[in-house]
Amino acid sequence: MIAEAHSTVTDLRPGDRVSYGGEGSGHGETILAGRNLVARIPDTVDFEHACFATLGSIAMNAVRIAGIGLGDVVAVIGQGLVGQLISQLAKLQGGVVVPIDLKPERVELAQSLGAERGRCKDSQMAVVRIASSSQPPPSPMGRAARRCNFAATVGASSWSAPWR
Numbered sequence: 001m002i003a004e005a006h007s008t009v010t011d012l013r014p015g016d017r018v019s020y021g022g023e024g025s026g027h028g029e030t031i032l033a034g035r036n037l038v039a040r041i042p043d044t045v046d047f048e049h050a051c052f053a054t055l056g057s058i059a060m061n062a063v064r065i066a067g068i069g070l071g072d073v074v075a076v077i078g079q080g081l082v083g084q085l086i087s088q089l090a091k092l093q094g095g096v097v098v099p100i101d102l103k104p105e106r107v108e109l110a111q112s113l114g115a116e117r118g119r120c121k122d123s124q125m126a127v128v129r130i131a132s133s134s135q136p137p138p139s140p141m142g143r144a145a146r147r148c149n150f151a152a153t154v155g156a157s158s159w160s161a162p163w164r
Helices: 053-066 081-092 104-112 138-146
Strands: 018-020 038-040 073-077 096-100 125-130 150-154
Touching: 018 053, 053 081, 073 081, 081 096, 081 104, 096 104
Parallel strands: 073 096, 073 125, 125 150
Antiparallel strands: 018 038
């Protein structure tokens, strides 16, 4: 909820329900945020659902950056919460989703939600890597990325892959 608003912010008032989408201080009780990092929560949406707005926007941005189109094969490496969202959005965008994760139950969940199962041989492919504190081994990512026309990293991280 908005506690105070700067005089230049004219569309939000104290008491308005908002969702915050910035990095670093999103879990504090009170934060100072720029206007472009908050979005009004509609009255029909409760806080329990609104808290997913930032994660949804991260996933949507990944799909947008990758430029996924009808029939594109999309390997989503990492099937945690954001990876699951990316897999579903890529499928809705017309992509053929190949979920990849070290935990089989995550891959099974993605498949139960519409992701495909199979190998990517000669088809076009986009690789979307999701940043996390635990980095996946670079060799499988590099092998997958070599066949890609496009690769995207989502989040604040470095990606080192053998491109040759």
